[in-house]
Amino acid sequence: MIKFFEYKKIKFRFINFWNNNWKMGFFIKFSNIKINESSTSINYSQQCFEGIKCFLYNKKKYLKLKKNSFRFQKSNKKILSPIISIFNFIVTINNITYINKNYIPNIKVGYLYIRPLLLGIGGILGVKNSKKFCFLIYCCPVKSVINNKVFIKTCFLKKNIKNLGSFKLGCNYITSIFNDYYNKIKTFDDIIYYENEYFEEASTSNLILFYYKKLVTNLNKNILPGTNKINIIYLCKKKKYNILYKKINFNLINNSKIVITCGTAVFIKNLKSILFKNKIINYKNNFLIEYINFFKS
Structure with a gap:
């Protein structure tokens, strides 16, 4: 099995x-x-x-x-x-x-x-x-799992060691092990790392936001770009989406219609809601899920 x-x-x-x-x-x-x-x-x-x-x-x-x-x-x-x-x-x-x-x-x-x-x-x-x-x-x-019901809490921590985040090294994952334990106690599904007023990534996954025919993803050399993220961007270019690489602030998180996270090798999550500073932000189901599932590599 x-x-x-x-x-x-x-x-x-x-x-x-x-x-x-x-x-x-x-x-x-x-x-x-x-x-x-x-x-x-x-x-x-x-x-x-x-x-x-x-x-x-x-x-x-x-x-x-x-x-x-x-x-x-x-x-x-x-x-x-x-x-x-x-x-x-x-x-x-x-x-x-x-x-x-x-x-x-x-x-x-x-x-x-x-x-x-x-x-x-x-x-x-x-x-x-x-x-x-x-x-x-x-x-x-x-x-293969696509999760459509994810409740995430923001975490005011720095995930990666400076200048090592873009490498797939074991030392970059110890923070995620600690926070995974914390999540299970507090019944959250995942954590988004937040530093200097910008949202970085969710546990070991990349953040991707959709709004008004635009795809927004992080511009940060200290974040490892996953293969799923690369495939999703390729797919959205084919669908004529405008691809934006920029730092993700609260305004983008708050105004996005769809937010997904995609791991380097695991799965794609469609976020249901995010808790940030006692405010819950809700999102729609991802209409691209069926297409993205085929492109997972």
């Missing part, structure tokens, strides 16, 4: 190790790996990852890797890890989807979520660059 975004062990995953150079790598069945207790990934967050989706549509496999492969290389450079070549990245992803092909669902049901992960595994006590690295790829089938 395919579950909403939860881990489920499937048959194969890929693993490779770097010690002065990358080896050939191999596909394995066991899901646990041994890491030194003083490894840089555990102690100093020297790790990066990606989120990729693969699904079937009309019995044909859809897998888009271009943006993810370049972004993964960008994150490799930022954490000072050895680079995974784009060629090896794409070939390995294609191979792992092939040997796990029985787990790839139709887009109407869900998709195969693919997680490439690069870890510093060298045993180092001081704050130094690791001498050993592990490149791991695992997969998990998950459901």
